[in-house]
Every structure is written in C-alpha cells, then in structure tokens.
Amino acid sequence: MASNLDLVRSIFAAWERGDFSSAEWADPKIEYMIVGGPDPVSRTGMDGMAEGFRDWVSAWEDLHIAADEYRELDSGRVLVLLRYIGRGKTSGVDLGGMEATGAGAFHVHGDQVTSLAMYWDRDRALADLGLPPEADADADAD
DSSP, X not given: OOOHHHHHHHHHHHHHTTOOOOOTTEEEEEEEXXXXXXXXXXXXXXXXHHHHHHHHXXXXXXXXXXXXXXXXXXXXXXXXXXXXXXXXXXXXXXXXXXXXXXXXXXXXXXXXXXXXXXXXXXXXXXXXXXXXXXXXXXXXXX
C-alpha cells in the first residue's frame, strides 16, 4: 500500500505534464471543489468531478499544475502548495507571468482521494486548514 504522500505525488506527476485524463486515484463518491477564483465549483462523484475539472481546464490553453511543496498534515490529509501555468483562452492572461499560486487539499482514505479542494489562494487554503499564512511560516523558518 502506497503512502498518501506517494499517491498525491503520482497525481501531480501527470498534472505537471498537463495530463488530467486519469481519475483512478479518486473515490467514486469524491467531493470536489474549486475554492475561490472566477468560477467556484462544488461537485460530488466521479461525473461531477469530471464535469467541474473539464469546465475549469477547458478555459485554459496548455494548462499545467506544478507542485512547489508537499505537506502531509496527518494520516489522511495532504496539502500541496502549487502554481498554475497556462494562458486563458478568452482573455489571453498568462498565469505563469502572474505567479498564480494556489493549493490543493487532498483527503485520502484507503488509497483513494475522498475529497479534493483546489484553491486559487494559498493563504485561504492554509486558513481553512487551520495553518499559519505563508508569510508567518517563512518567518518561523528563519
């Protein structure tokens, strides 16, 4: 049995290549959310996640999601601090030039992700999880 951290790293290995086609890692009743941003989403189940993710990904050209840091929060939760890289199809906005940073909060049970919240704003993700904002975490590291 792979660790939760290994599972999330394997998901990101595909996402970093721009491959969002696999959902073998997801529980059939997964709760999927996009928190904040231009189009917040909350869906349940594989079809709901696929629809929400497809709608979101289709708004971007050459979208990739790159992990900056993985944090195993406890036995069932993994937080990924990430960057969105791509260009808006309609607006032409280049996410890479904007330093579009966010986070993904994965709840894992029995080798499957049961809940996934993708955040546009890292500090909101940290606050929702009861963690200090990045500036505070950086200061603690000094």
